[in-house]
Amino acid sequence: MMQVPVSEIFCSVQGEGPHVGVRQAFVRFVGCNLNCSYCDTNVQKPAFCKFEEVPGTNVFQELANPLGVEAVSELLNSYENVHSISLTGGEPLLEADFIGEMDVLRPLYLESNMTLPDMAKKIRGKISYVSGDVKLIDEFEGENFESHLERTFECFRVLRNTKDRECFSKLVITKDTSSDDVLGVVDAIAGYVSCVVLQPVTQKHLAPEIDVMLKLQNDLLDSIDTLIIPQTHKMWGCL
Numbered sequence: 001m002m003q004v005p006v007s008e009i010f011c012s013v014q015g016e017g018p019h020v021g022v023r024q025a026f027v028r029f030v031g032c033n034l035n036c037s038y039c040d041t042n043v044q045k046p047a048f049c050k051f052e053e054v055p056g057t058n059v060f061q062e063l064a065n066p067l068g069v070e071a072v073s074e075l076l077n078s079y080e081n082v083h084s085i086s087l088t089g090g091e092p093l094l095e096a097d098f099i100g101e102m103d104v105l106r107p108l109y110l111e112s113n114m115t116l117p118d119m120a121k122k123i124r125g126k127i128s129y130v131s132g133d134v135k136l137i138d139e140f141e142g143e144n145f146e147s148h149l150e151r152t153f154e155c156f157r158v159l160r161n162t163k164d165r166e167c168f169s170k171l172v173i174t175k176d177t178s179s180d181d182v183l184g185v186v187d188a189i190a191g192y193v194s195c196v197v198l199q200p201v202t203q204k205h206l207a208p209e210i211d212v213m214l215k216l217q218n219d220l221l222d223s224i225d226t227l228i229i230p231q232t233h234k235m236w237g238c239l
């Protein structure tokens with residue numbers, strides 16, 4: 001039976017994107033192949049997985065890592081009235097083999113940096129929702145920006161929007177984001193996604209100007225449904 005380290009398992013509401021507000025069970029895997037400057041999540045491997053048995057209590061059990069796929073599935077299935085199960089991290093596609101063996105009662109909602117197309121192929125038939133980021137950072141170890149983008153586009157093609165799978169894209173926008181870069185990548189993935197979400201970075205000192213966001217949305221709306229939605233879970237302090 002497969003085992004992997006897990007950072008946390010909890011039940012909350014989706015705080016980002018077009019399904020903001022739906023109740024979800026979350027499993028946060030550890031480890032990431034990227035290192036985004038704005039990342040709000042610890043991607044290191046912890047000795048224990050934090051499990052919030054009763055949603056919203058901030059009371060956690062500590063489960064020794066690694067956890068088996070049956071245990072993780074059972075913990076996720078313990079939550080009531082869940083719309084879907086958020087696979088996040090870190091980068092959940094690094095654990096595609098584990099995800100392939102999960103046996104859960106609700107649809108899977110993948111939160112990914114969309115840079116691992118071969119891993120995506122392993123689980124595409126199991127995923128009902130894809131919240132796919134495009135990372136516009138231009139510092140990559142051993143790889144240039146163009147090949148990073150090519151792999152990103154390939155990953156969107158693998159996990160593209162179909163009648164059985166909803167795929168949308170999120171782009172975190174900072175004050176340093178180039179609007180031309182955004183227009184270029186959205187043009188490349190427009191055929192693969194249901195809509196685009198511009199997500200302003202949450203740290204105030206990194207945030208984009210509001211007029212720049214609204215102009216970018218307006219330019220994108222000429223070709224695709226485009227929403228501006230900030231992270232909402234941070235506003236009311238839930239997980």
Ligand SMILES: C[S@@+](CC[C@H](N)C(=O)[O-])C[C@H]1O[C@@H](n2cnc3c(N)ncnc32)[C@H](O)[C@@H]1O
Nearest residue numbers: 038039040041089090091111112113133201202
């Ligand atoms: C922590 S990541 C984990 C999943 C995957 N590695 C990814 O980046 O999509 C989950 C989401 O949080 C977003 N995020 C991380 N830090 C953020 C910040 N400071 N402001 C806004 N969104 C942020 C990411 O862009 C991503 O959409």
Ligand SMILES: Nc1nc2[nH]cc(C(=O)O)c2c(=O)[nH]1
Nearest residue numbers: 013014015016088111233239
């Ligand atoms: N409430 C809530 N919504 C989220 N949407 C994406 C998250 C993530 O970290 O992947 C996240 C998260 O950590 N909490």
Ligand code: SF4
Nearest residue numbers: 032035036039090113
């Ligand atoms: S890809 Fe996701 S988890 Fe990895 S560093 Fe970037 S925001 Fe953080």
Ligand SMILES: [Mg+2]
Nearest residue numbers: 040041088239
């Ligand atoms: Mg988060």
